[in-house]
Amino acid sequence: MVCWLLCLSATFGVTTDRLERFDAVQPHMGTKFEIVCYASTEEQAQQALRSGFDRIAELDRVMSDYDPDSELSKLSAASPTAAPVQISEDLFKVLSAANALSIRTDGAFDVTVGPLTKLWRRARRRSEFPATDLLQTAREATGYQNLKLDQKSRTAALLVPNMRLDLGGIAKGYAADEALRSMAALGVTRAIVNAGGDVVAGEAPPGETGWRIGVAALERDAPPSRFLRVANAAVATSGDVWQFAEIDGVRYSHLLDPKTGLGLTTRSGVTILAPTGIAADALASAVSVLGPQAGLKLIEETAQTEALILTEGVAGAEPHPSSGFDKLLEAD
Secondary structure (H helix, E strand, O other): OOOOOOOOOOOOOOEEOOEEEEEEEEEEOOEEEEEEEEEOOHHHHHHHHHHHHHHHHHHHHHHOOOOOOOHHHHHHHOOOOOOOEEOOHHHHHHHHHHHHHHHHOOOOOOOOOHHHHHHHHHHHHHOOOOOHHHHHHHHHOOOHHHEEEEOOOOEEEEOOOOOOOOOOOOHHHHHHHHHHHHHHOOOOOOEEEEEOOEEEEOOOOOOOOOEEEEEOOOOOOOOOOEEEEEOOEEEEEEEOOOOEEEEOOEEEEOOEEOOOOEEOOOOEEEEEEEOOHHHHHHHHHHHHHHHHHHHHHHHHOOOOOEEEEEEEEOOEEEEEEOOOOHHHEOOO
C-alpha cells in the first residue's frame, strides 16, 4: 500500500459547532498512522486518540511479520504445525477474511506469500532477480489451501514446512477499522484514520457531507485530480509508484502474483471504496493482481464497493472505473 492518498479538507485548530479538530501521527506496521478527529474538549480528544493508537499498537504486536515475537510470527515459525494452534480473536478474524477473499479470487489474494515476500524484499534491496532454486522453494511453501482455519475452535493449522504469513495487504485496514471503533466507544465518532494510504472514515466533519479524499495518480509525486467525499466508509489504494525494483530492464512491483511468485510487471494503481478498511485494503491488493477485466468483475460482484483502476497507456494513465465509481466523484 502507498501513502499518497489522503487529502483532508479541514485545518488544525478550526472550531465548528463547538467541536474542535485534533490530530496526531504515530509509526506502526511499517508506516505512519494519522488520526484526525473532532471533539468537544481537548481531554476527550486526547483520550480518544490514545485509545485509537493503543489499539493499533496492540494489533501491530499481533500481526507483524517483522517482529519474531508477534503472534503471527510465532504461528509461522511453527509450520508445519503438529496440531491446530488456537489463535487470538483478532488474528482469526483477519485470517478468515483473507481466506474468504483467496477463495473468491482463486488465490490472487493470498496471505501465505511470506516466503516470496522475503525473497523480493531482498531482490529490491540488491536489484537482483531471486535465484531460481530459492524462488521454487518459496513457491512450494506458498498456497492458501495450506492454511486451515476452524471457526468453532478458533484454530489455525499450517500444513507444509517453511510457511510464512504476510498480512501486509489486509492488516492496516483492519487496524484502522478497530482504531475508529475504539474512539467511537468513547463518544468520538467524527474521525478518520489514514494508515499509510488506507483511509477509514467515520462520521463527516462538522458542516461537511464527508471527508475529502484525493484519488492517487499513477505518476510519482503527481497531485490527485479526482476527489471523493467519504463518511462511514473506507478508501484504499494499491500500486507500484514507490515500491518496485528494476532488474535487467524490467520493472517488478512489490505486489506479487502468488501463482507465479513474481512481482507484477504491468504498472497500475487501484483505488477501492468499500464499507470497511479490511475489505478495501484486501480488495486493492487482489484487484492489482487480477488486472482490470477480472478485477472489475470482482468489484461488480461485491456489494457497496466501487473501484478505479489506472493502467499505463501510450498516452498516459488509462482509467478503468467500476460502474458506480464516477458517480461518487466530487464535482469540479
